[in-house]
Amino acid sequence: MDLQPTAEQDIIRTFDRLGGGDAIPTPVLTSLDAHDLLLTGLPALALLDLTTGVALFACDQDVLEKAVGMSLRTPQRRCKDTGHTLLSIEQSSRTWKFAEILGRATEVFGSQEAAESWLNRTAIGLDQRNPIDLLATTVGDEAGEDCLTRIDYGVFA
Numbered sequence: 001m002d003l004q005p006t007a008e009q010d011i012i013r014t015f016d017r018l019g020g021g022d023a024i025p026t027p028v029l030t031s032l033d034a035h036d037l038l039l040t041g042l043p044a045l046a047l048l049d050l051t052t053g054v055a056l057f058a059c060d061q062d063v064l065e066k067a068v069g070m071s072l073r074t075p076q077r078r079c080k081d082t083g084h085t086l087l088s089i090e091q092s093s094r095t096w097k098f099a100e101i102l103g104r105a106t107e108v109f110g111s112q113e114a115a116e117s118w119l120n121r122t123a124i125g126l127d128q129r130n131p132i133d134l135l136a137t138t139v140g141d142e143a144g145e146d147c148l149t150r151i152d153y154g155v156f157a
Contacts, residue, residue: 007031010100017099018042019049038093041086047095054102056116056132063120067098067135097141101131104145108152123147 008030015028023046028034051057051072057064064072070091087095105115122128125147134140 010103013103014096014100017050017053017103018046018095023049034096038096039089041088042092042095044085044087047087047091050095050099053112054116055113056120060120063132066132068094069136094135098135101135101141101144101148104148105131108148125150 011028011031011034014034015024018024021027023043024037025043026033026037028037047068051064057072061072064070068091086092102112102115102119105118106112109115109118119132120130122130126134126143131144131147134144
C-alpha cells in the first residue's frame with residue numbers, strides 16, 4: 001500500500017496552504033489548474049496567507065526573500081494599495097513551490113514546526129546547505145525535494 005500522496009493531493013494541499021478559496025478565487029484541483037493560475041499570477045493575498053501561517057517568516061525577514069524573492073512588505077503594500085494585486089509569474093511560481101515544499105516537509109517530519117526547522121538548518125544530503133537557500137532556482141528546488149524523498153524512505157540525508 002503506497003502512502004505517498006498523489007499529485008492531485010499535493011496540488012490541493014498547496015492550494016489550501018495558500019489560503020484556498022478565501023485567497024484564490026479559482027479552484028485548483030490539478031497540475032494544469034495550478035499552471036494556469038501561476039501564469040495569471042497568484043493574488044498577493046495568497047502569499048500573505050502563507051506568511052501568516054509560517055513562523056519562520058516572523059523570526060527572519062530574509063527567509064521570505066530567499067524563498068520567494070521579495071520582502072514581506074511588498075505583498076502587504078500591494079494588498080493595501082489595490083486589494084487584488086497579482087504576483088508576477090516568477091513570484092507566483094516561487095510562492096507555489098515554497099508552499100509545496102513546506103507541505104511535503106511537514107508531511108515527512110510530522111509537524112510544520114519540524115519542517116520549518118529542517119528548511120532553515122544545514123542538511124548533510126545537501127552538502128551542508130540550508131534547504132531554504134536552494135529555493136531560488138528550480139534545480140535547488142529539485143535537490144530539496146530529492147532530499148525530502150530520501151528522508152521519507154529512510155535514507156540518511
